[in-house]
Amino acid sequence: MPRSTNILIPFFTSYGHTFALAEAVAEGAGAVAGTAVKLALFPEVPLDRDDIPGREAHDAFYKRAREKMATIPQATLDDLRWADGIIWGTPTRYGNMCVEMKNFIDKTGTLWFEGALEGKVTGLFVSSGTLHGGQETTFISALIPMLHLGMIYVGTPYSENPHMLDATRALGGSPYGPSTLAVRDLSRDVQPEERAQARGLGKRVAQVAARLKGLKDIPGDTPNKIFDETG
Numbered sequence: 094m095p096r097s098t099n100i101l102i103p104f105f106t107s108y109g110h111t112f113a114l115a116e117a118v119a120e121g122a123g124a125v126a127g128t129a130v131k132l133a134l135f136p137e138v139p140l141d142r143d144d145i146p147g148r149e150a151h152d153a154f155y156k157r158a159r160e161k162m163a164t165i166p167q168a169t170l171d172d173l174r175w176a177d178g179i180i181w182g183t184p185t186r187y188g189n190m191c192v193e194m195k196n197f198i199d200k201t202g203t204l205w206f207e208g209a210l211e212g213k214v215t216g217l218f219v220s221s222g223t224l225h226g227g228q229e230t231t232f233i234s235a236l237i238p239m240l241h242l243g244m245i246y247v248g249t250p251y252s253e254n255p256h257m258l259d260a261t262r263a264l265g266g267s268p269y270g271p272s273t274l275a276v277r278d279l280s281r282d283v284q285p286e287e288r289a290q291a292r293g294l295g296k297r298v299a300q301v302a303a304r305l306k307g308l309k310d311i312p313g314d315t316p317n318k319i320f321d322e323t324g
């Protein structure tokens with residue numbers, strides 16, 4: 094019997110918006126026959142947080158998100174080995190990925206050395222506070238380590254996401270991937286179009302990963318070992 098296609102969805106969320114997208118991504122991937130899906134949280138990096146206005150309300154969102162995610166395990170490097178496709182989720186932090194995701198990526202040196210992630214399929218999803226707060230820079234900057242690791246990036250096309258052409262409403266989502274907006278007081282819910290785009294990414298990555306599974310092991314002209322000749 095053929096092995097299933099394994100899709101890992103590692104993510105971080107402070108207040109739950111990225112988690113809501115992660116659930117939709119998981120739903121989309123899980124709808125593809127023969128796919129096993131695992132959600133996993135990047136370990137939290139403790140920060141000395143400043144006392145921003147509205148801290149109490151933010152803390153309530155944080156606590157509620159932790160309750161909802163009580164059964165979700167922490168992401169490990171073995172999860173990355175297990176996966177045929179990896180769909181990463183991050184809140185925007187100053188136009189970039191969150192420290193939790195970067196911290197996790199920076200532990201993948203051995204996997205990079207082995208080429209263990211080469212040929213795996215990847216995608217991203219993002220939550221930001223505001224529409225122009227750096228969603229696209231978050232996607233593009235987070236894509237860079239994926240390419241260093243040799244992964245194959247999958248985005249979300251216009252044909253499946255017509256809301257991306259509707260410039261009259263503040264909706265997340267771009268060809269780079271699904272996204273949502275939390276707004277300043279965190280009160281905005283993920284919108285149906287954003288959820289559908291997240292499901293679409295999950296489905297697309299699962300389908301492409303199923304096709305490309307084992308790509309790295311197909312014999313070619315170039316040995317797949319980074320330091321074979323250079324030492």
Ligand SMILES: Cc1cc2nc3c(=O)[nH]c(=O)nc-3n(C[C@H](O)[C@H](O)[C@H](O)COP(=O)(O)O)c2cc1C
Pocket residue numbers: 105106107108109110111112184185186187188189220221222223224225226227274275
């Ligand atoms: C340190 C910090 C930096 C942030 N930087 C940005 C930013 O550059 N642009 C933006 O739109 N939102 C920014 N935000 C807001 C977060 O993106 C927002 O809280 C997040 O999308 C909520 O997602 P979550 O519910 O999954 O945590 C920042 C938040 C924090 C705490």
